[in-house]
Amino acid sequence: DAKTTQPNSMESNEEEPVHLPCNHSTISGTDYIHWYRQLPSQGPEYVIHGLTSNVNNRMASLAIAEDRKSSTLILHRATLRDAAVYYCILRDVLSNSGYALNFGKGTSLLVTP
Amino acid sequence: DGGITQSPKYLFRKEGQNVTLSCEQNLNHDAMYWYRQDPGQGLRLIYYSQIVNDFQKGDIAEGYSVSREKKESFPLTVTSAQKNPTAFYLCASSITGGGSSYNEQFFGPGTRLTVL
Numbered sequence: 001d002a003k004t005t006q007p008n009s010m011e012s013n014e015e016e017p018v019h020l021p022c023n024h025s026t027i028s029g030t031d032y033i034h035w036y037r038q039l040p041s042q043g044p045e046y047v048i049h050g051l052t053s054n055v056n057n058r059m060a061s062l063a064i065a066e067d068r069k070s071s072t073l074i075l076h077r078a079t080l081r082d083a084a085v086y087y088c089i090l091r092d093v094l095s096n097s098g099y100a101l102n103f104g105k106g107t108s109l110l111v112t113p
Numbered sequence: 114d115g116g117i118t119q120s121p122k123y124l125f126r127k128e129g130q131n132v133t134l135s136c137e138q139n140l141n142h143d144a145m146y147w148y149r150q151d152p153g154q155g156l157r158l159i160y161y162s163q164i165v166n167d168f169q170k171g172d173i174a175e176g177y178s179v180s181r182e183k184k185e186s187f188p189l190t191v192t193s194a195q196k197n198p199t200a201f202y203l204c205a206s207s208i209t210g211g212g213s214s215y216n217e218q219f220f221g222p223g224t225r226l227t228v229l
Contacts (some may be wrong), residue, residue, distance in 0.1 A: 030176060036218075043203045043220025044156070045118075087155065100146055100171060103155035 004088045009108040012078045020073040020107055022088030027068050030092050034101065035062065035073050037084040044087065044103070047073065083111045116140065117221035119204050124226045126198075134189045134224045136204035137184040145187035145217065149173060159202075161184050162187055163209075191226065198228045 005023040012018040024033070035047040048055055048062045050071070055062040059075040075082055087106040117138045126132045137177065144163050147155040158171030162181040176195025181187055187206075191198045204221045 039221070043205070043223050044218075045220065046217040049217075091116050100158045100161045101156075103148070103157075105153070 004104060006088050006104065006107045008105065009110065011110045011112065012075075012113050014080060014111055015077050017077045017091055018075040018082070018109065020075075020086050020088075021070065023070045023073070023076075023109075024088070024090055025069045028092060031090040032066075032092075033061070033062065033064060034089045036087045036089065036101070036103070037082075038106070039081075039084045040088070047086070049069065070111055072112050078109075078111045080111050080113065081084060083109055085109070117204060117219055119202075119207055119221040119224050122224060123188045124224055126226070126228050127229075128182065128228055129193045131193060132191050132226065134191065134202050134204075134226070136187045136189065138185055138204075138206045138219075138221075139218060140206055140208075141184070142206035143184070144207045145181065146207075147171075147177075147179065147187070147189045148205065148206040149178070150223075152205060156203060159189065163180060174180075198226060201225050 032049055032051050034049040036044040037047050038044040048060050050056055050062045050064055063072045085106040085108050087103050089101050120135045146161040147159040149159055156172050157163045159173055159177050160168055160171055160179045162168035165181055165184050168179050168181050176192055178190045186204050201223050203223045205218045
């Protein structure tokens with residue numbers, strides 16, 4: 001699976017939008033872009049995923065660049081409960097290794113009141 | 114409530130002892146996974162199983178063993194051969210382990226193992 005690059009940390013004020021970037025310049029045509037987040041001392045949880053088009057769900061929005069070499073996770077209104085490590089992960093849908101995910105170090109998001 | 118349970122939350126063992134971490138799911142998922150997380154690091158895959166009675170090594174399988182005798186259970190044994198076993202261990206499951214459709218992974222709460 002192709003590699004992703006994320007900033008180590010970001011900071012946001014509560015109730016403001018947050019844009020978490022992810023670069024994946026070696027993405028292939030069959031790689032899905034996934035985002036998970038991990039709250040302190042908990043297991044990760046799914047946030048959103050997409051292939052080519054922008055995606056919205058109740059938790060966040062995913063904006064994918066036209067060339068697919070980068071994407072941005074958007075939290076529309078950050079709350080203190082959104083403070084977590086956010087992982088951007090690529091997964092080749094044609095891989096034979098099940099759905100095991102390759103978690104990098106992610107971006108640690110700090111939300112301040 | 115459907116979900117994944119891992120027990121215990123904290124586990125202490127003496128060096129040289131084998132220890133088995135429990136992972137149970139009642140989501141009727143075919144695929145299950147074990148990950149290891151060290152402080153400040155991302156998750157690394159230890160083993161995964163796409164179906165009962167079958168499992169494959171992940172990136173860091175040395176010093177670990179698993180079994181998958183039942184669909185709902187995927188225990189992980191940390192053997193004395195694992196040189197640095199102290200870590201946070203996370204179990205996950207997904208509806209299937211392959212195919213063209215995406216299946217979200219659901220994670221358990223984790224077991225924090227400390228080897229003294």
